[in-house]
Every structure is written in C-alpha cells, then in structure tokens.
Amino acid sequence: MTDTTPFLSDIKELRRRAREHMDKGAVTETYKGDVVRTVDILNQALATELVCVLRYKRHFYMARGINKDAVANEFLAHANEEQGHADRIADRITQLGGAPDFNPQGLATRSHSEYVEGTTLTDMIRENLVAERIAIESYTEIIRYFGSNDPTSRRLMEEILAVEEEHANDMADLLERQGA
16 A cells, blocks of 8 residues: 655645745745744854853963873864854854854853863863863753754754764863873
C-alpha cells in the first residue's frame, strides 16, 4: 500500500505565498517560532560569545608562566572560534529580520557568561571553564526552546554547543596539566 498524499502543499499555493510578504526574507508562513523572542535570545547568545572573545583575548595576552605559550595559543584559538560563533549568530539574527546587538554598553548584562579576568594562568583556565559550562547549559536550554519551531536556529546552536563542549574539555585538560 503506497501513500498517495502529496509530500508538499499545492505547488501553486507555495509559489503564491512565496511572493507575499517578500519583505520578511527567510521568515515564511511556515515559521513557527516567535521572531521577536528568537532575536532576543540570539542577541543574548551573541553577547555571550562576544564576552567570551574578549575574555579569551585578554587571557591570551596576559598568560604568564612556564606553560604560557601552549595555554595562550589555546586561548587564542578559542577566541577565534568564539568570534566565528558570534558572526554566525549575528547572521542568523539578520536572516530573521532582526538587528544584531553589538553595542558594548550593557554587553556584560546581556551575556550569560561573566567577564572574569583571573590573575594566574590557573585562574584564567578556571574562569574559561566556568564560562564554557555556563554556555553549555544556556545553549542546551535555547536548543530545547527552539525545538521544531525554528530548526535553523536550533541547528546553529547545536553546532555551537558542540564546540563549546570541546572548549570545556580543553580547559579541563589544561587544568589537569596545571596540576589544579
């Protein structure tokens, strides 16, 4: 027994709807999320990524001690990856018709993670691990929120989450090598 139900809606209807509301870009009638809320959530994630970039960059420049070079290089690699995350999130915000919030005023309050400098190499590693763990928890919650209502934003955050988990593992390994 084969299912004769068409996979897609009426093609003529799809074409008609595609011509309506073209000013909404990628947001079509089939989008089930709350665009305003989604943009707000993504702007919080953007702030989180930007704070992480700044913290990792500071730690890169401030790293001192016998293991400084290897640890500092890890900090720089993470800063660059976090910047890539920020760029991807900002791009998604604009796809949804929103405006990415790069305003430095209030950046720390919009961010889920904190900007903690740390004084020693071990302190810096710990603070980065804490920030990664915060990102992991908040991004997991965001992914659940998006669910099937916004599969593109969900997939974006899933991809970023996977990298954040790698970052947390890297920081835990560095802590162990530091003997902390």
